[in-house]
Amino acid sequence: FIKKAVRQLPVVDGQDILVDLISINEVLVPEGKDNPVVIMAGGLGTRLQTLTKEIPKPMLKVGEEPILQHIINNFKQYGYNDILMILNYKAEVIENYFQDGYAHGVKIKYIKEKKRLGTAGGIRLAQEYLEKTFFVINGDIFTNLSMEMMMDFHQQNKNVITVGTKNYSFQVPYGVLEIEGKRVKKICEKPEINCLINGGIYCLNPEVINLIPENRYFEITDLINSSLAHGDRVGNYEIKDYWMDIGRQEDYYQLNNDYPEIATARE
Numbered sequence: 001f002i003k004k005a006v007r008q009l010p011v012v013d014g015q016d017i018l019v020d021l022i023s024i025n026e027v028l029v030p031e032g033k034d035n036p037v038v039i040m041a042g043g044l045g046t047r048l049q050t051l052t053k054e055i056p057k058p059m060l061k062v063g064e065e066p067i068l069q070h071i072i073n074n075f076k077q078y079g080y081n082d083i084l085m086i087l088n089y090k091a092e093v094i095e096n097y098f099q100d101g102y103a104h105g106v107k108i109k110y111i112k113e114k115k116r117l118g119t120a121g122g123i124r125l126a127q128e129y130l131e132k133t134f135f136v137i138n139g140d141i142f143t144n145l146s147m148e149m150m151m152d153f154h155q156q157n158k159n160v161i162t163v164g165t166k167n168y169s170f171q172v173p174y175g176v177l178e179i180e181g182k183r184v185k186k187i188c189e190k191p192e193i194n195c196l197i198n199g200g201i202y203c204l205n206p207e208v209i210n211l212i213p214e215n216r217y218f219e220i221t222d223l224i225n226s227s228l229a230h231g232d233r234v235g236n237y238e239i240k241d242y243w244m245d246i247g248r249q250e251d252y253y254q255l256n257n258d259y260p261e262i263a264t265a266r267e
Contacts (some may be wrong), residue, residue: 005115020217030085032081035151039071040119041139042088047248052127056090058139060252062225065258067142067246068094078148081106083128084141087123088113119220123204124212131206136220138200142255144262145201150237154203159235161208161227164201166239169194199239208232 041058048057058068071256072083083106087094101108111125123136133155135147141257145164154162171192178186203204211226212218228234242262 032076033079034082035080036082036130036132037075037080038084038086038123038130038134038136039068039124039139040136040147041068041085041094042100042113042116042122043089043139043178044089048246048252050250051249051252055093056139057092057246060246062142062246062255063263066097066141067106068098071137071139072098072101072104074144075147076105077182080135080147083108084110084111084126086111086113088116088118093105093113115227116217117215118222119215120217120223121218123220123223124209124214124218127206128210130209133203133205136204137200138245140246141200141243142244142246143199143239143241145239145241145243150201151203154239154260157235158233160205160232161224162203162235162237163224164199164237164239165196166199166243167194168197196236196238199259200245201239203237 002108011255012102039058041056043057044052046052048060050163051057051060058071059066062070075081075083081101083101085094085098085108087110091110095110097168098104099107109129111122111127113122113125119123119136119138133151135151149163172191173192175189176191177184178188198221208223208227212232224234242258244251244255244258246255
């Protein structure tokens with residue numbers, strides 16, 4: 001179901017006649033772009049163990065603020081202030097902190113899953129609010145990516161889905177053999193492997209929501225594969241900026257170590 005905290009202010013015309021009630025959001029939040037931002041903030045954070053025992057993962061602090069605040073701030077600076085949060089685990093912690101969003105310069109609607117639906121299943125619940133091309137971002141992603149440039153790329157390339165990707169390198173701790181039949185052609189000692197990984201940030205056109213089954217667990221990777229099978233154009237937007245997924249404790253601690261330098265660079 002949908003929950004939106006509303007604070008209202010009477011509007012009076014020149015003859016002191018009450019003509020309407022408008023949300024304080026409409027007074028205090030500047031007019032933004034009409035592309036909604038869906039934040040998937042319902043994960044359990046089981047890999048973070050004791051860190052998420054009392055609070056949901058998106059509320060873990062980076063510097064002095066929750067990572068969810070950093071996500072909102074990054075979208076807000078590019079004019080994207082229409083926020084939809086998909087909630088599940090400890091939803092009340094997030095709702096109590098952000099409320100209707102006006103104190104943070106955005107407008108927030110909350111959509112609660114009655115059961116876990118995966119990274120795409122929750123999008124289907126928000127369909128009535130997603131009439132324009134929209135963003136989806138996981139609630140545990142920290143990045144200073146230019147959201148405006150990603151949206152421009154998506155629209156200019158006429159993609160149905162654009163996936164934000166990140167180059168990932170790792171070193172194999174063994175000698176790797178190239179084999180032909182039973183013969184060794186080559187051996188490389190502890191090679192470094194490079195690949196593009198899913199960065200958990202997406203631009204989507206509204207029509208792809210129809211590929212998401214109702215009330216069923218469905219990951220966004222399933223949606224991407226369904227869209228490809230449908231013949232849709234799916235694009236790759238490589239993230240060159242800072243990016244970190246805090247799904248693991250070591251990554252969360254690394255982000256907090258990196259953050260002072262990131263914050264200084266932003267000033």
